[in-house]
Amino acid sequence: MDNGASSYRRFLEGDKNALTEIIREYRDGMVLYIGSFTDNICIAEEIVEEVFIKLYVKRPKFSGKSTFKTWLYSIGRFTAIDYIRKNSKAVSVPVDDFYSLADKEEIEINYIRDEQKIMLHKAMQKLNSDYRQVLYLVYFERFDTSQTAKIMHKTNRQITYLLYRAKKSLKSELERGGFSYEEL
Numbered sequence: 001m002d003n004g005a006s007s008y009r010r011f012l013e014g015d016k017n018a019l020t021e022i023i024r025e026y027r028d029g030m031v032l033y034i035g036s037f038t039d040n041i042c043i044a045e046e047i048v049e050e051v052f053i054k055l056y057v058k059r060p061k062f063s064g065k066s067t068f069k070t071w072l073y074s075i076g077r078f079t080a081i082d083y084i085r086k087n088s089k090a091v092s093v094p095v096d097d098f099y100s101l102a103d104k105e106e107i108e109i110n111y112i113r114d115e116q117k118i119m120l121h122k123a124m125q126k127l128n129s130d131y132r133q134v135l136y137l138v139y140f141e142r143f144d145t146s147q148t149a150k151i152m153h154k155t156n157r158q159i160t161y162l163l164y165r166a167k168k169s170l171k172s173e174l175e176r177g178g179f180s181y182e183e184l
Contacts, residue, residue, distance in 0.1 A: 037129065
């Protein structure tokens with residue numbers, strides 16, 4: 001699929017099915033990534049829907065300076081930050097809290113199949129937001145350091161240090177849970 005860029009071009013030329021392909025390809029991964037900002041899977045799903053609505057309505061230009069996935073995740077990050085800014089002053093008790101855990105479990109099971117990765121993902125949820133984001137982008141979404149730096153608006157060097165500290169913190173968290181992961 002050319003990392004989504006060709007589908008997006010087809011969508012801009014009038015092929016509505018191309019947007020459906022993009023949504024199928026990137027939705028679950030973006031929900032998990034945005035969930036690292038919101039700590040609520042239902043809100044993350046709403047934000048991701050908003051990202052795809054922006055693509056449909058505003059049709060932003062993809063310049064090709066990065067991969068399509070990097071560009072799309074950057075839009076998701078900005079949308080999440082805007083949502084958090086707008087709603088940080090409002091005190092609300094989400095009705096969806098009852099569904100949040102079940103939805104999160106379903107997405108985890110669909111997206112992360114094997115048992116060790118599920119344990120790893122749950123340990124990541126205990127880390128601070130920047131650590132979760134950098135680990136998720138690099139290891140789950142397979143972005144390289146420069147792509148991750150673009151998405152998180154940091155320098156390559158900051159990402160390298162952040163990744164080092166995040167892996168160290170994750171390793172400690174996993175060891176506390178009685179799990180050892182050799183690739184760290």
